[in-house]
Amino acid sequence: MTKKIAIYWPGDYRAKPNENALPHITKATVQLEKALKKLGRRSYRIKGFITKPHEAIEKLGPIDDPIIGVFVHWVYGPHTTDGVVGKDNPLLMASNFSGTWPGLVGLLNTGACLESVGRRCSRIWTDSENWTADKTFMARLDEWCSTGFINYPEEEIVYTAPISAGAARIARKVAAEIRKRRILALMLGDTSMGMINGYFGPRLLNRVGFTEHKIDQAWIIDRGRSVGGKRIEDAFEFVKKHGVTFHYRESGAEDFDENATKEQLRDYLAVLDMVKEFKADCVGWQYQLGLLKLRPPSDFAEGLLNSVCRPESNGDTIVDSTEADQGNLVPMELMKRILKVKGLPQGVMFHDVRWGGLHKGRFIWVLLNSGSCSAYAFNHKPETLKGVHSYRQPAGYFPIPGGTFAGESLPGEITWARSYIKNDELWMDVGRGEVIKLPREKRDKWWHGTTREWPLMTAYLGIRRDTLMAHYLSNHIAVAYGDIFGEMAALSQELGFKVRILNGE
Numbered sequence: 475m476t477k478k479i480a481i482y483w484p485g486d487y488r489a490k491p492n493e494n495a496l497p498h499i500t501k502a503t504v505q506l507e508k509a510l511k512k513l514g515r516r517s518y519r520i521k522g523f524i525t526k527p528h529e530a531i532e533k534l535g536p537i538d539d540p541i542i543g544v545f546v547h548w549v550y551g552p553h554t555t556d557g558v559v560g561k562d563n564p565l566l567m568a569s570n571f572s573g574t575w576p577g578l579v580g581l582l583n584t585g586a587c588l589e590s591v592g593r594r595c596s597r598i599w600t601d602s603e604n605w606t607a608d609k610t611f612m613a614r615l616d617e618w619c620s621t622g623f624i625n626y627p628e629e630e631i632v633y634t635a636p637i638s639a640g641a642a643r644i645a646r647k648v649a650a651e652i653r654k655r656r657i658l659a660l661m662l663g664d665t666s667m668g669m670i671n672g673y674f675g676p677r678l679l680n681r682v683g684f685t686e687h688k689i690d691q692a693w694i695i696d697r698g699r700s701v702g703g704k705r706i707e708d709a710f711e712f713v714k715k716h717g718v719t720f721h722y723r724e725s726g727a728e729d730f731d732e733n734a735t736k737e738q739l740r741d742y743l744a745v746l747d748m749v750k751e752f753k754a755d756c757v758g759w760q761y762q763l764g765l766l767k768l769r770p771p772s773d774f775a776e777g778l779l780n781s782v783c784r785p786e787s788n789g790d791t792i793v794d795s796t797e798a799d800q801g802n803l804v805p806m807e808l809m810k811r812i813l814k815v816k817g818l819p820q821g822v823m824f825h826d827v828r829w830g831g832l833h834k835g836r837f838i839w840v841l842l843n844s845g846s847c848s849a850y851a852f853n854h855k856p857e858t859l860k861g862v863h864s865y866r867q868p869a870g871y872f873p874i875p876g877g878t879f880a881g882e883s884l885p886g887e888i889t890w891a892r893s894y895i896k897n898d899e900l901w902m903d904v905g906r907g908e909v910i911k912l913p914r915e916k917r918d919k920w921w922h923g924t925t926r927e928w929p930l931m932t933a934y935l936g937i938r939r940d941t942l943m944a945h946y947l948s949n950h951i952a953v954a955y956g957d958i959f960g961e962m963a964a965l966s967q968e969l970g971f972k973v974r975i976l977n978g979e
Contacts, residue, residue: 475564475622477515480541481506482534484549484584485523487667487763490870492523495547495575502546502570505605512606513616517542530557540564540622543584547575550668551587559593564622571601573829573840573924576949582827583949586671586801590895596624599943626944630937632975635904641960648811648961649968652683659684659803660752662745663691663760666797671894671948674800678900682969684804687752691764697744709739709785716783717853717860720877727866727875734770734875735864739785742775749792756807758798761845770876771867772796773845777879777929780848782820782856791820796846797950799824805891805902805952805962808969812961813954821850823883823953825931827946828924830939837939838910838932840920841951844878847929850955852881865927883931885911889958890935893971894947902966903946905976906959907935936977945976 483499485492503519510517520537524530534541534557543554545567558565565588569581581597588595596618602608618624637645659679665672679685710732714720722731749757757779761772778784779794793810795803806822813820824846830839844867852861864877885908892903910932912920921930931953935942966973 475540475619478539479510479515479517480520480537480539481517482520482541482543483523484543484545484553484580485525486548487525487550488871491547492525498546498570498575499544503544506542506544506568509605509612509615510619512612513619515619524553524557527552527556530554534558538563540566542566542568545569545581545584546572546577547580548667549580549584551584551670552668554584555587555591555593555670559591562594564618565593565595566618567595567597569599571599573920576826576828579826579828579949582946583669583671586894586947586949587669589947590671592897594623597944598624626940628945630941630976631945632977633973635960635963635975637960637964642964644812644815644961645964645968648808648815648965649683651811652969657684657755657807658753659686659756659758659800660749660754661686661688661758661798662694663764663798665799666761667763669797669799672797672799672801674804674895674900678895679800682804682900682971687754689748691760693748694741694744694765695768697747698740701740701743705743706736706739709743710736712785713778713859717858718862718864721863721865724866726869730866730875730877735774735877737770738772738774738876741769741772742778742785745775745779746786756793756795756803758795758800758803760798761796767873770874771844771872773867773878774864774876776845777847777849777862780821780824780846781850781859783849783859790814791822791848793822794846796824796843799950801893801948802950802952804893808965809889809891809952809954809958809962812958812965813956816958816961818956819850819854819856821848821856821955823847823851823931825951825953826949827942827951831920833910833912833916836934838912838934840924841931841933841953842924842928843950844925844928847879849879849881851883851929851931854884854886854955867927878927878929880927880929882917883909883929885909886955887957888933888953888955889962890951890953891962892946892948892951896947896972900971901974902971903974903976904959904963904966905936906957907933909933941976
């Protein structure tokens with residue numbers, strides 16, 4: 475491989491995140507340059523953040539040298555993918571392993587986007603302040619510089635799992651229901667913030683018993699106008715009565731008040747009406763950026779949909795996948811149906827794979843996403859919203875005030891899953907894990923080290939950190955309490971997914 479290597483900065487579309495990340499990405503780039511120099515390689519920087527797809531095409535497209543992207547904050551997948559697709563020069567995504575800015579989230583999303591379009595790449599990361607002092611990092615970087623690719627162990631990945639007769643029976647029952655009536659996903663807009671990997675479309679969805687009906691997000695505004703004031707007031711009284719704690723008018727959130735929540739409930743009721751009109755089974759909600767300057771954030775509405783205890787409830791959850799991510803919507807809906815058949819609470823959580831650290835010899839992930847977490851995670855009681863806290867979404871990113879649907883997830887056994895595109899087929903990852911209760915001091919450090927206003931789940935996912943970082947094909951994960959691992963693996967196979975089991979035990 476040539477000794478001349480290009481370095482580029484994938485970016486967010488929004489200026490503010492890029493401005494915030496500038497000191498971190500500059501520091502990481504200097505560390506990367508020193509590491510390459512130590513290995514006898516010459517590097518050069520491509521000027522500025524890539525903040526739009528055309529910039530990726532224009533800046534990365536002409537480059538034939540090996541190329542490294544630096545990931546230290548949230549970035550949009552097209553800001554890499556659109557510039558490198560159709561080319562085969564060695565590509566590496568490098569990240570500092572930090573929770574301060576979600577660079578790891580951006581790396582995992584971009585890796586999945588590249589996989590979905592068949593573009594080969596490698597990943598590398600380090601939590602060392604001095605990258606050249608991390609021997610593992612340097613060995614991996616040397617491998618990439620020498621061969622153009624990094625090979626990671628796969629011993630924790632298998633493609634079959636023992637399925638009990640009972641699990642197989644439940645899977646066949648759920649599959650029969652799906653074949654009798656295909657699952658209809660109501661898609662409110664397209665995927666959010668450049669998530670190429672999160673959109674499957676009817677061509678792939680139809681193969682596995684799903685289909686979609688798209689509605690422009692503008693319908694939320696239009697339909698919201700006809701939502702009566704009494705319905706909104708009744709919904710507000712409901713959430714207060716059932717235990718939500720609202721953090722109104724706190725320091726830095728002086729504009730967050732009852733009216734903000736009522737407007738979020740207006741959107742919730744408008745979407746609920748559309749679900750009923752189209753007899754949809756589940757919802758994909760674009761979230762950002764389409765209505766960002768027109769409506770409050772959708773977090774509170776999305777959390778309610780994923781909860782049994784909600785205004786105008788029919789006794790079930792309505793699975794909501796934030797960011798219109800079909801890679802989470804599909805497993806969430808399947809998990810819900812398995813839970814329901816088994817007589818278990820239906821709550822399924824949507825999270826980012828954000829960051830993590832060691833605790834008692836195991837790597838514990840901070841799973842953290844602003845919307846779409848069921849209240850069940852915080853109380854393990856389907857009939858209440860106790861444990862839900864609503865904080866103002868940070869004003870720097872959300873100009874119109876609105877609250878989150880946050881809380882600390884309780885400990886317990888979990889099953890997790892994720893669907894994705896590989897080789898133009900739908901795959902399903904399935905694994906087991908456990909939500910861990912951390913000591914208060916460590917919990918607070920990790921929570922405040924990420925985004926304190928968002929729901930927190932600290933979980934062991936049954937595999938080593940590096941297995942997930944090297945092979946997982948998303949920044950998102952679907953989580954359900956209870957052991958439905960066998961049923962989920964069997965149902966996925968029954969519906970036609972390629973199944974991959976990630977389990978180190």
